[in-house]
Amino acid sequence: MNSNCICENCEFRDIVFAYLDEATVRELCNNKEEQAFRKGEIINHEGEKITSFKYLKSGLVKLYRRTPSGDEQVITITKPFEFVSNMNIFSEDRYRYSVSAVEDSVVCTVDLDFIKALFLKNGGFAMGLLTKISKINDKIISQTLDIRQKNLIGRVAFILLYFTKDIYNSRVFDLPVSRKEIADYIGMSTANVIRTLSDFKRDGIIRVFGKTIEIVDIEKLESISKRG
Numbered sequence: 001m002n003s004n005c006i007c008e009n010c011e012f013r014d015i016v017f018a019y020l021d022e023a024t025v026r027e028l029c030n031n032k033e034e035q036a037f038r039k040g041e042i043i044n045h046e047g048e049k050i051t052s053f054k055y056l057k058s059g060l061v062k063l064y065r066r067t068p069s070g071d072e073q074v075i076t077i078t079k080p081f082e083f084v085s086n087m088n089i090f091s092e093d094r095y096r097y098s099v100s101a102v103e104d105s106v107v108c109t110v111d112l113d114f115i116k117a118l119f120l121k122n123g124g125f126a127m128g129l130l131t132k133i134s135k136i137n138d139k140i141i142s143q144t145l146d147i148r149q150k151n152l153i154g155r156v157a158f159i160l161l162y163f164t165k166d167i168y169n170s171r172v173f174d175l176p177v178s179r180k181e182i183a184d185y186i187g188m189s190t191a192n193v194i195r196t197l198s199d200f201k202r203d204g205i206i207r208v209f210g211k212t213i214e215i216v217d218i219e220k221l222e223s224i225s226k227r228g
Contacts, residue, residue, distance in 0.1 A: 019122060019124035019125040019128050020118070020122065020125055024118070024122075028110065028114070028118075031110055031111055031114045032108055032109065032110045033108070033109050034057065034106055034107070034108055034109075035106070035107050035108075035109060036104070036105070036106050037059070037100075037101040037104070037105045037106075037107060038101065038104055039101055039102060039103055039104055040100065040101065040102075041100060041101050042098060042099070042100045043061060043099040043100060043101060043105075043107055044095050044098065044099050045095065045098050046065055046066060046095055046096065046097055046098045047094055047095065048094060048095050049093060049094055050088075050089050050092070050093055050094060050095055050112060051111070051112055052109040052110060052111055052112050053086055053089060053109065053110045053111075053112050053115040054086065054107050054108070054109050054110075055080075055086070055107070055108055056078070056079070056080045056082065056105060056106075056107055057080055057105075057106045057107065057108050058080055058105060058106045059080070059101055059103045059104055059105025059106060060077065060078070060079055060101070060102045060103040060105065060167065060176050061077070061078060061099050061100065061101055061102060061105060062074055062075075062076070062077045062078075062099070062100055062102050062177070062181065062185075063075045063076050063077075063078065063097050063098070063099050063140075064097060064098055064099075064100070064184070065096070065097050065098065066098070071184070072181070072184045073184060074181055074184040074185040075097060075140060075144070076139075076140045076143065076185075077102060077162075077167070077176070077177065077185065078136075079166070079167055082136045082139075086133060087133065087136075087137060089112060090116075102176045102177050102181075103176050115129075143162075146158065147159075147185075147186055147187070148187070150225070150228035151228045152188055152192050152196060152228075153196050153199070153224055153228055154224060154225055154226075154227065154228010155186040155187075155188060155228065156182070156186065156188075156193060156196040156197065156200070157200075157221050157222075157224040157225035157228060158186075158225045158228070159182055159185060159186060160200075160206070160213065160215065160221060161218075161221060161222065161225055163175070163176075163213075164215050164218070171214060171215040171216075171218060172212065172213070172214045172215075173212070173213060174211045174212050174213075175211050175212075175213050179193045179194050179197070180193075200221075203220075204216055204217060205217045205220050205221055205224075206221075
């Protein structure tokens, strides 16, 4: 279901739209819609034509692509106001990656032609948005390289710390993805991920209550991640 966005007090307005005057912000809000996605729903498909600028207002999403064999390659899992669906909107006409909700999420969409017109009229807006998108791209590249440099237990530790520090800012959280999705994210088998989590539980590093993870010994987890 779509509805008009409420732009007052929107965090995204402070991030990028601070460069716009009030009249332009009102015009933007009139051209913007919210769409709710349930966990597991696709926000955009790889290969789908790009017609709008999208950003995550609330929830959590994963960016991924399909291999020729049909497997998922998870590129990143990210929180609101990181524009992972927009990485190629100014260079190509179709999405190179899919984005799906891993928690119930709300996405704001703006017609792409409207955003492109703002680019031409407002250099501050263009620079602010491109800077934000560039930082997200740098983060994804850096995270991918960090993961690849680690062994199995280092990769699992890295992801648990990522959820703890970057996503939830809490040592207790509900794991939003399956063990298989973690395996797809870090380039390891599902069986290895399950075994490593069991080892962490046995060693008193984490507690597991169904989908809920509690980081008990964060110093040990950080040490494993660094050594990995």
